[in-house]
Amino acid sequence: MTPVVLRCHKGIGPAVVGTALVAADNFSARYDLDRIKGVFSRPGHKLAGESYVDRILVLDNAKGGVATAWMLHEMMARTIVPRGLIFNRVNPILAQGAAFAGVALVDRFADGDVTRLFRTGDELRVDPAAGFVEISSRDG
């Protein structure tokens, strides 16, 4: 396929490439993750049971508590961490956590809902400093 480039607000963290894991659901490291096993653990989450390690998570909103700010850093230290984060719009905690941990984060896309723009399995290149995400390949 011809790579597709989607523009967003300027983000945080390094440029990364990786495979998308997408759900129309929200996110909190404290509420949703088993950070020891590296999987989504909250039973009601649409990604329950899925590994988040090294994936580029594509989700709707950041929700809930403040713990994610420390937890991304702790997950990064153990290398059981998402490679990147793509959201429709985040709260301050996720931005602060990404800044502290050095995790790639972008949000506020011009073309609409990120959980529809991207599909699980898409190969992505995320460039927070330039403010875009490239879909470099997609099955089917």
Place this chain on the structure above:
Amino acid sequence: MRLSDEERAMLAGELGEVRRWAIEHQITVGEFFDAADFVPVSQAHIMADTESLGEAGVRFLEQLAAAPEAERRVRVPTITDPRGIDFAAYRRLGLSERMAALERRAIDALRAFGVLMTDTCINYQTIMAPLRAEHVAYGDTGVVIYSNSVLGARSNFEGGPSALAAALTGRTPRYGYHLDECRRATRRFRLTERPRDLAEWGAVGGIVGEACSSYWQVPLIEGVEAAPGSDMLKHLGASAASFGSVALFHMPGVTAEDAAFSGPSSDTVQIGRAEIDAFLARYDAPGDKLDVVVFGAPQLSLFEIEAVAQALDGRRVHPDTGLLVTTSPEIKHAADRMGLTRRIEMAGAVVAEGICFYQSYAREMAEANHWTRLMTNSAKLVNIIGGYGYRPSLASLERCVDSAVAGRVL
């Protein structure tokens, strides 16, 4: 961002490496949210429980705390959210010496900055409530929503690293709820039935939070004719923040600010008996064996502790069920002095101070004590704790206590 001379000096490292890290972190976050400049803050409140920090976070604090004293001291009064460990109770709760040792290291590091270890998420009830229009950097969602809404203070959610950075620089990036334009109501709700207890006030917060489902939505809650009381709005706010990441609500005649409304006028969500009952019914588990009852999230006020003591007087918690009460050190000491702790613990319960359960290695507590079915009157807690492997039920304080005595969910 527009920087003052002092802020440029901090960024250049002229005031030491600790403040350079702090302001660089704040500029990264501020530019992400298009902040024009910084705003001075009068207080900071740091969430730094060791389950969240881990070894890596504690080591980070220790590295900063090793700087010369003049370079590492906080610039504004700085307090802490609940810890991961109550040193008087952790062994009874099945937590390990390794966890206690990590907690001690974190406390030593935080004290080196000049942080006051208040260990509370109800500082607005117990330490120093901010005033209307006072800019602060608070690090607990329940604290932020209560302070913004009920008191009219101005704070964003400040996670641990950012709250520490605000303490070290004495300022925070001016975006979000520091700005007038972000404080206008965007969603309209009408309460058609007055909630009967704290669990129901929390249920209302959960309904509002789920409907908003974004930090940037501000609910206007109409139909509340008489002031509900601090504990009621504490539970409503904490639940809205938990279910929806909401940081500010307006309740005409009750909360601090006149709410300008900027959302669609036809879109009013009605919340009555049916909606509250349906919310509670999601967590129904009648007859299930009950492993633990938790009163916390947020920590209990003195009045809530008294209500627990009254409900337990002359009764005994079932031998196969735990009952845990969490509160701040200030309230715990008051409860000790007034005989409330003794009345609660005579019934077989534990009153812990400085923790709030879910921040205290909840998964490890579940494994150590073989806990699965949890009952609470906190809507916030039922939203959080499922991810830690618990199956939560939500009910009034009185029904939670009756169930703890029976050893099964009533």
